[in-house]
Amino acid sequence: MTSPQQSATAASHPTAFERALVAGGTDPAVAAELERRIQIVEHDERDEPSRLPMTGREIAVYVGVSVVAVVIGLLVVVL
Amino acid sequence: MSARGEAVVDPKLANEHVFGTFPLLKKERFWSALDFTWVNTALAIATWAFLVGGSTALLVGFEAGIAAMLIGNAIGLCFMVLASVVASQRWGSEQYTLLRGAFGVVGVGIIVFTVILVTEMGWSSLLAVMAGRATSQVAATFAGTDLGQYGPVVTIGGLVAILIAWWVLSRGPVTIGRFNAIIAPGLAVVTVIMMVFLVVNTSWDALFTASPIAPFDDPTLNFMVAVEFNVGVGVSWYPVMGSLARMTRSRKAAVWPAYGALLVATLIAQIVGMAAALTLGDSDPTVWMVPFGGAILGAAVLIFIAFANITSMSSIVYSTILAIRQSSGGLLAKVPWKVLTASFFIVPAIMTFFPQFMYEQFMIFVSVSGAFLTAICGVAVADYFVLRKQRVDLRELHLGQRGTLYAFAGGINWAGLIALVAGAAFYLWLYNPITLETQAVFSVITASLPAAIVAAVVYLALSALLYRGRATEVVR
Numbered sequence: 252m253t254s255p256q257q258s259a260t261a262a263s264h265p266t267a268f269e270r271a272l273v274a275g276g277t278d279p280a281v282a283a284e285l286e287r288r289i290q291i292v293e294h295d296e297r298d299e300p301s302r303l304p305m306t307g308r309e310i311a312v313y314v315g316v317s318v319v320a321v322v323i324g325l326l327v328v329v330l
Numbered sequence: 331m332s333a334r335g336e337a338v339v340d341p342k343l344a345n346e347h348v349f350g351t352f353p354l355l356k357k358e359r360f361w362s363a364l365d366f367t368w369v370n371t372a373l374a375i376a377t378w379a380f381l382v383g384g385s386t387a388l389l390v391g392f393e394a395g396i397a398a399m400l401i402g403n404a405i406g407l408c409f410m411v412l413a414s415v416v417a418s419q420r421w422g423s424e425q426y427t428l429l430r431g432a433f434g435v436v437g438v439g440i441i442v443f444t445v446i447l448v449t450e451m452g453w454s455s456l457l458a459v460m461a462g463r464a465t466s467q468v469a470a471t472f473a474g475t476d477l478g479q480y481g482p483v484v485t486i487g488g489l490v491a492i493l494i495a496w497w498v499l500s501r502g503p504v505t506i507g508r509f510n511a512i513i514a515p516g517l518a519v520v521t522v523i524m525m526v527f528l529v530v531n532t533s534w535d536a537l538f539t540a541s542p543i544a545p546f547d548d549p550t551l552n553f554m555v556a557v558e559f560n561v562g563v564g565v566s567w568y569p570v571m572g573s574l575a576r577m578t579r580s581r582k583a584a585v586w587p588a589y590g591a592l593l594v595a596t597l598i599a600q601i602v603g604m605a606a607a608l609t610l611g612d613s614d615p616t617v618w619m620v621p622f623g624g625a626i627l628g629a630a631v632l633i634f635i636a637f638a639n640i641t642s643m644s645s646i647v648y649s650t651i652l653a654i655r656q657s658s659g660g661l662l663a664k665v666p667w668k669v670l671t672a673s674f675f676i677v678p679a680i681m682t683f684f685p686q687f688m689y690e691q692f693m694i695f696v697s698v699s700g701a702f703l704t705a706i707c708g709v710a711v712a713d714y715f716v717l718r719k720q721r722v723d724l725r726e727l728h729l730g731q732r733g734t735l736y737a738f739a740g741g742i743n744w745a746g747l748i749a750l751v752a753g754a755a756f757y758l759w760l761y762n763p764i765t766l767e768t769q770a771v772f773s774v775i776t777a778s779l780p781a782a783i784v785a786a787v788v789y790l791a792l793s794a795l796l797y798r799g800r801a802t803e804v805v806r
Contacts, residue, residue: 268725271732276660278342281351288352289724292422296356301580304720305416313408313585320404320593327397328553 348502348667350652353724354422354576361507363583367591369507369574369645372514373567374595375521376642377460377615377635378453382563382596383603384613385693388544389552389559392537395604396597398556403593405557406564406700409782410571411588413707417714417722418572419584425572426653427727432713432789433750435659435730436741441706441750442657446569449699450650451674453566455681456695457639458495459688462488463616464636468629471620479617480686488682491636492675495643499651499671506648507577509641517638518595520631524615525602527622532609540608546766554773558761559693560600561778562700567592568707570649647674697763704778705753708785709746716786717793718802726804735804745792753785 265273265283272282296302346352361369386395418425426446429438463479465487470477477483498505529537545552571588578584607613615635620628651670655662662670681688714720726735738744760777761768 268729271729275729275732280340280342281346284343284346284352285728286725288355289728291355292353292724299356301356301359302420303581304420305581309581309585310412310715313412313589316589317404317408321401324397324401324404327400328394 345667349655350424350573350576351656356579359422359577359579361578361583363578363580363587365507365511366575366578366583366587368514369510370587370591371595372510372517372638373570373642373645374592375514375517375599376457376639377464378456378642379596379599380603380606380613380615381456381460381689381692382560382696383600383605384607385559386556386600387542387604387607387613388693389556390542390545391540392604392608394553395542395556395608396601398553399560399597399600399604400593402557402560402562403564403596405776405779406561406704407567407589407592408564409704409707409711409779410565410568411585412715413710414568414572415575415584415588416581417720418576419578419581420720421722421724422576423724423727424576424649424652424656426656428572428714428722429710430727430730430736431718431722432709432743433746434736434738434741434743437738437743437747439657439659440742440747442653445699445702445706446650446653449566449703450569450646451677451681452695452699453646454492454495454643454675455678456688456692457643458488458491458678458682459484459685460614460616461491461636461639461643462486462682462685463614464632464639465490467616467620468632468636471625471629480689484685485682487636488685489679491640491643492679492682495640495647496668496671496675498640498644499647500668506641506644510645513634513638513641516634518598520634521599521602523623523627523631524619525605527619528602528605528609531622532605536609537605543607543611548773550773551768554776555761555768558772558776558778559697561704561776562696563596564592565700565703565707565778566696568703569653570646573649573652574645647671650674694763697761698758700778701754701757701763701781702750704757704782705750705785708753708782709749709789711782712749712786712789713746716790721803723804735801745789745796748792749785749789752788753781756784757781 265279266286269279269282269286272285273279292302383395383399386399390398414425417428421428426438426442429441433441462484466477466481466483469483498509542552546555575584575588603613606615606618610618612618616632619631622628623631651667651674654674655670723735726733731737731741757777759769760772760780
């Protein structure tokens with residue numbers, strides 16, 4: 252199976268993605284709006300900090316805070 | 331209108347906005363860290379938190395209870411936030427669309443129409459009953475008579491609460507956010523007032539020396555069951571958090587308010603509930619707030635609490651309806667928002683006629699639903715962070731079975747569903763909340779975190795076995 256390819260065409264020239272959605276019963280206007288938004292997310296907002304993956308450091312800090320909370324709880328019991 | 335500001339003229343598009351079909355863009359993600367903190371605070375300080383505190387007091391005393399609540403919520407929230415908030419915030423999509431890689435389109439539908447729907451109907455029922463109890467107590471205060479803890483006024487109050495929640499829901503997420511911004515700070519103040527009344531009317535000494543209400547013989551087991559119960563509470567936020575987090579501006583505005591606000595606000599409210607249960611024998615402020623605070627202040631607090639339950643109900647039902655709509659495979663596509671939300675409330679409305687049942691089965695409900703939710707979280711974390719390395723393809727997600735990445739035979743990713751069942755079964759083997767049977771190792775490792783890990787490992791192993799060589803991204 253081949254995945255539909257993205258293109259920058261306007262709504263009047265539906266992309267393969269839009270055509271696949273419409274073939275599945277999605278309203279053409281909804282399919283076009285989805286395509287428009289995904290293009291913005293993937294291109295215009297691609298380098299926005301809010302669109303970047305969570306870094307290893309962020310994950311480590313986040314899990315570390317949880318571990319500290321658990322240790323504090325254990326200390327309350329032990330002490 | 332879209333989530334904020336952007337005019338959507340086409341009614342079809344406007345409808346899809348309401349149902350969360352579209353990934354949100356930068357200009358539509360309008361919740362700051364403070365906004366999201368208030369949203370989470372309003373969710374956390376509903377009267378369910380008082381009930382959790384009271385249930386914890388069945389097993390442990392005040393200090394051990396605080397420790398159990400801190401440890402349990404910290405663990406549960408940690409992997410719940412990773413499983414729901416992170417991906418939804420990044421991609422602006424609601425969390426059940428993002429689960430298609432882990433479970434398949436049909437698999438997500440199975441989960442939503444079983445685990446998620448039952449869980450959220452249970453919580454909504456409980457909130458409605460709690461709002462009804464507050465209403466009943468206020469009515470009794472002004473009528474000067476005892477209407478009973480589970481009398482008909484509770485049912486009437488619960489039904490009215492459901493009606494109001496439905497009205498708030500019908501106005502959409504922006505209205506829910508506005509209500510939360512008013513309710514949350516007020517709830518924080520009310521909770522402090524209740525704690526002051528508790529301490530003034532009892533004593534710190536009574537609080538710290540109070541014995542647990544109905545413990546097992548083994549103190550270690552008591553503590554670990556209390557921890558496990560609170561892990562379940564932390565995980566219970568899973569069904570709603572992703573759909574809310576997609577409206578935040580940044581990851582910092584999503585992750586830390588979700589974790590921090592839920593942890594701190596839950597703890598404060600739970601401590602009040604536990605203190606009340608240990609010193610007065612009842613965690614529910616609807617029972618003791620009027621005698622302690624007097625008719626006017628007590629009634630005002632209870633009215634506020636009843637309203638807070640309504641906003642909490644609106645928030646959780648909003649996310650659940652999004653999930654149902656997105657997972658129905660087009661079956662519910664033409665059903666209007668107001669009809670869908672009204673349909674959801676049928677079971678909670680019926681349950682308001684059995685208020686005592688809801689209260690008595692509370693611990694079992696939290697723990698059993700937690701068994702499945704922790705397993706879902708384990709699979710979701712393994713899928714997003716390990717298998718897909720935080721990369722998802724939005725087009726493929728929306729194509730589902732018509733695409734390549736997230737299309738599975740019959741629409742079910744068996745690796746995900748089997749892992750879910752394995753994780754939940756492992757949980758129930760370690761700790762059966764219905765029979766209260768536990769394995770010896772439960773007193774060391776509890777059940778939720780190991781169940782999530784088992785689900786994650788089984789998922790990754792089965793993915794490698796069943797879908798060897800399968801691509802995780804489309805090269806364009």
